[in-house]
Amino acid sequence: MGTAFAVSFFIMAACLAWPIATFAAATAPVLGEAANFSVLAKPTMTAANPTTISGFLGLSTGLAVTGTWLPVGHTEYLGPLTLAGTASADALKAFNNLAGQHSDGNLGAWGGAVSLLPGVYTEAADSNFTGTLTLNGGYDDVWVFQIGNDMTFSGSVILTGNAQACHVFWQVGNDATIASGSKFIGTLIAGNDITVVSGATVNGRILSLNGALTTDNNTISGPTCATAPTTSSTRYESTINVVKMVINDNGGTKTVADFPLFVNGKSVVSGVTNVFPAPALAYTVTETNSANYVRTFSGDCDVNGQISLSPGDNKVCIITNNDVGAPAITPVVPPLIDVVKVPSPLALPNGPGLVNYTYTLTNPGTVPVTDITMVGDTCSPILLYSGDMNGDAKLDVNETWVYRCATTLQETHTNTVVATGWANGLSATDIASATVVVGLPIVHPLIHVTKIPSPLTLLSKGGAVTYTEKITNPGTVALSNVNLTDDKCSPVKYLSGDINNNSKLENTETWTYTCKTTLAKTTTNTAVASGEANGFTVRDFAIATVVVASAVPKLPDTGISSQTGNSILAISILSGIIILTIISLAVMIFKRRKI
Amino acid sequence: MEIFVSLIIAFLLNFKLLVSDSSAQTISLPTNQVVKNEVVLGIPARLKIPKIKVDIALEQVGLTSQGAVDVPKGHSNGAWFNLGPRPGNIGSAVIVGHYGYWKNGTPTVFNNLSKLRKGDKLYIKDEKGIMITFVVRELRTYSPSDNTPEVFESNDGQAHLNLVTCGGVWNNVSKNYSKRLVVFTDKQ
Numbered sequence: 041m042g043t044a045f046a047v048s049f050f051i052m053a054a055c056l057a058w059p060i061a062t063f064a065a066a067t068a069p070v071l072g073e074a075a076n077f078s079v080l081a082k083p084t085m086t087a088a089n090p091t092t093i094s095g096f097l098g099l100s101t102g103l104a105v106t107g108t109w110l111p112v113g114h115t116e117y118l119g120p121l122t123l124a125g126t127a128s129a130d131a132l133k134a135f136n137n138l139a140g141q142h143s144d145g146n147l148g149a150w151g152g153a154v155s156l157l158p159g160v161y162t163e164a165a166d167s168n169f170t171g172t173l174t175l176n177g178g179y180d181d182v183w184v185f186q187i188g189n190d191m192t193f194s195g196s197v198i199l200t201g202n203a204q205a206c207h208v209f210w211q212v213g214n215d216a217t218i219a220s221g222s223k224f225i226g227t228l229i230a231g232n233d234i235t236v237v238s239g240a241t242v243n244g245r246i247l248s249l250n251g252a253l254t255t256d257n258n259t260i261s262g263p264t265c266a267t268a269p270t271t272s273s274t275r276y277e278s279t280i281n282v283v284k285m286v287i288n289d290n291g292g293t294k295t296v297a298d299f300p301l302f303v304n305g306k307s308v309v310s311g312v313t314n315v316f317p318a319p320a321l322a323y324t325v326t327e328t329n330s331a332n333y334v335r336t337f338s339g340d341c342d343v344n345g346q347i348s349l350s351p352g353d354n355k356v357c358i359i360t361n362n363d364v365g366a367p368a369i370t371p372v373v374p375p376l377i378d379v380v381k382v383p384s385p386l387a388l389p390n391g392p393g394l395v396n397y398t399y400t401l402t403n404p405g406t407v408p409v410t411d412i413t414m415v416g417d418t419c420s421p422i423l424l425y426s427g428d429m430n431g432d433a434k435l436d437v438n439e440t441w442v443y444r445c446a447t448t449l450q451e452t453h454t455n456t457v458v459a460t461g462w463a464n465g466l467s468a469t470d471i472a473s474a475t476v477v478v479g480l481p482i483v484h485p486l487i488h489v490t491k492i493p494s495p496l497t498l499l500s501k502g503g504a505v506t507y508t509e510k511i512t513n514p515g516t517v518a519l520s521n522v523n524l525t526d527d528k529c530s531p532v533k534y535l536s537g538d539i540n541n542n543s544k545l546e547n548t549e550t551w552t553y554t555c556k557t558t559l560a561k562t563t564t565n566t567a568v569a570s571g572e573a574n575g576f577t578v579r580d581f582a583i584a585t586v587v588v589a590s591a592v593p594k595l596p597d598t599g600i601s602s603q604t605g606n607s608i609l610a611i612s613i614l615s616g617i618i619i620l621t622i623i624s625l626a627v628m629i630f631k632r633r634k635i
Numbered sequence: 636m637e638i639f640v641s642l643i644i645a646f647l648l649n650f651k652l653l654v655s656d657s658s659a660q661t662i663s664l665p666t667n668q669v670v671k672n673e674v675v676l677g678i679p680a681r682l683k684i685p686k687i688k689v690d691i692a693l694e695q696v697g698l699t700s701q702g703a704v705d706v707p708k709g710h711s712n713g714a715w716f717n718l719g720p721r722p723g724n725i726g727s728a729v730i731v732g733h734y735g736y737w738k739n740g741t742p743t744v745f746n747n748l749s750k751l752r753k754g755d756k757l758y759i760k761d762e763k764g765i766m767i768t769f770v771v772r773e774l775r776t777y778s779p780s781d782n783t784p785e786v787f788e789s790n791d792g793q794a795h796l797n798l799v800t801c802g803g804v805w806n807n808v809s810k811n812y813s814k815r816l817v818v819f820t821d822k823q
Contacts, residue, residue: 598743599801601735
């Protein structure tokens with residue numbers, strides 16, 4: 041696709057949804073001293089009617105301005121030996137930088153309602169614009185307009201999303217005119233004269249390299265500029281999610297509700313995300329435990345249930361309670377559960393909007409899972425859409441349950457869902473998180489990991505277990521620095537999956553890992569997969585339990601009554617003796633007859 | 636007397652022929668399918684012990700309500716204890732078989748297990764057709780009530796297969812044998 045066509049397409053698409061495309065990145069030039077000037081000209085500067093400026097006024101080589109410039113007491117630099125001379129030289133460098141940037145396409149005849157992606161747009165000759173120019177983008181997106189000769193702008197520039205005036209630049213080779221009443225945005229650097237007609241406002245700078253500046257009852261301010269929030273800014277909540285698992289492999293009967301949970305004494309509910317102040321060196325997760333259960337911490341908690349929290353962290357603390365009871369010879373088969381969550385859309389670059397979450401629940405184990413619960417924050421209700429094929433309310437091993445939930449996000453948010461199910465007295469849990477960035481054209485990455493132990497059960501004293509982990513990318517951006525750890529098994533070895541050998545996990549790939557260990561008792565371990573993309577780090581958890589029996593089986597009673605066999609043997613022997621006797625008698629009779 | 640001698644000779648000849656016919660069913664091993672430790676093995680399907688002419692299908696059993704390993708249902712089958720590792724995987728796999736005679740006089744599959752000696756070989760074919768060879772290490776006799784973790788557990792990182800059956804004297808009152816026989820084998 042030619043660049044001209046590309047630009048035309050986006051102009052035509054002005055009223056449509058913002059298309060996703062890849063453009064050569066326009067960059068903001070270094071303005072040096074010129075950055076502090078609202079207006080700069082060479083020989084003369086005239087305000088036909090009072091003109092308000094927010095920054096410095098500079099004239100070089102002229103030594104005096106004409107008209108009224110407000111506010112009274114503003115800073116003026118007049119003459120080439122003042123800061124205006126330096127600013128003018130810096131403005132020329134910026135002008136040349138802008139002129140040298142690679143063009144993304146020609147403007148041609150343009151006007152009306154125009155919406156442009158960030159990029160570099162060029163018109164070799166004169167350019168006249170009348171209409172509304174909408175620039176939609178993020179905090180750091182840059183627009184550069186290269187006009188070879190004269191430019192006349194009549195109308196308005198509108199910034200949407202998080203586009204900023206400080207990142208819009210106009211490089212005009214000769215004269216520039218901002219028409220009456222226009223609302224102009226950006227830093228305008230013209231080679232020759234600049235005229236700002238009556239009533240026009242400028243959110244930016246008006247810098248003439250070699251010409252005169254004429255204004256008439258204008259306001260030239262700004263350009264406004266804000267720093268893009270980072271992932272650790274206060275826009276991102278710091279959260280702790282405490283997840284309870286219960287193992288009844290020795291006759292216990294307690295459930296999740298039997299273990300009240302607390303973070304620094306504050307009551308919390310298993311699976312529910314809670315916001316806590318950050319930074320904090322250590323929050324302490326506690327519970328009302330039962331004397332007949334052994335507690336272990338995993339996930340982001342240390343062995344004592346302590347968890348640090350930095351701004352923007354979304355931490356997960358897993359508490360597993362295993363019952364202590366009569367030694368069990370038969371190891372009960374533990375359930376497994378797996379949940380994947382994908383938001384749609386993956387980003388809301390234009391600000392707050394509706395997000396639909398789809399949760400896919402599967403059973404990678406060997407026994408049906410019952411009593412499924414889906415606990416999610418910020419989105420309710422989470423409704424089962426399909427998958428229970430036989431309508432038995434059990435997540436069978438061959439079923440895929442699809443849940444959905446819709447919510448409106450006002451700001452960037454990480455949504456976490458905790459899926460829990462039961463089988464044979466044991467709970468199984470999986471956690472899925474997805475972040476939707478609001479107000480920036482940034483797609484947050486997603487990652488997913490599943491873990492299947494083999495075998496799921498072991499006899500007394502345990503034995504070898506092999507965990508097979510598979511990491512996938514349910515998102516749209518490739519993940520770098522993919523890593524997998526397991527709190528109770530090492531080393532975790534990568535086996536295969538990076539098909540194109542680029543060390544990035546694409547959404548078409550499945551990376552397989554394995555880890556072998558020896559278990560002596562029932563063990564719940566947590567694998568954590570992480571990856572990076574677009575400046576974000578994403579994680580996913582996979583939790584699995586292997587049940588180890590606590591007593592040795594008895595030897596089998598394989599005996600069949602020997603009486604039948606002995607009788608047959610006896611009959612056989614007796615028959616043999618009788619036959620031999622008969623034969624012997626026959627031989628004797630035969631011999632006597634011969635005699 | 637000559638007739639008697641002839642009968643004896645004929646009997647011995649027939650017996651030899653029978654033995655020869657039986658031994659003609661030699662077991663051929665698909666060497667290209669011999670697995671190493673890392674291969675994922677399927678569920679065991681057949682057990683072959685050439686020395687005692689055992690070539691049987693395998694069922695799967697778990698535990699009885701009394702906590703004992705269960706026994707095969709089929710008269711001519713053995714059974715793999717499916718709560719333990721699969722034969723060929725690291726750990727101690729267990730296969731059980733009946734001992735004694737069925738009502739019709741047919742001998743059960745592990746009647747001659749006690750004839751095995753150290754060095755004898757036996758073979759497991761899994762559901763994928765993969766053959767795994769085991770070598771007898773030792774035979775041990777236990778009382779029915781003995782605690783026998785060594786039968787079900789091992790921690791040497793090797794693959795073992797232990798064959799379990801009954802032995803000793805039949806008790807007409809309790810309807811069981813007085814002993815349990817275990818043949819311990821190691822993966823070749």
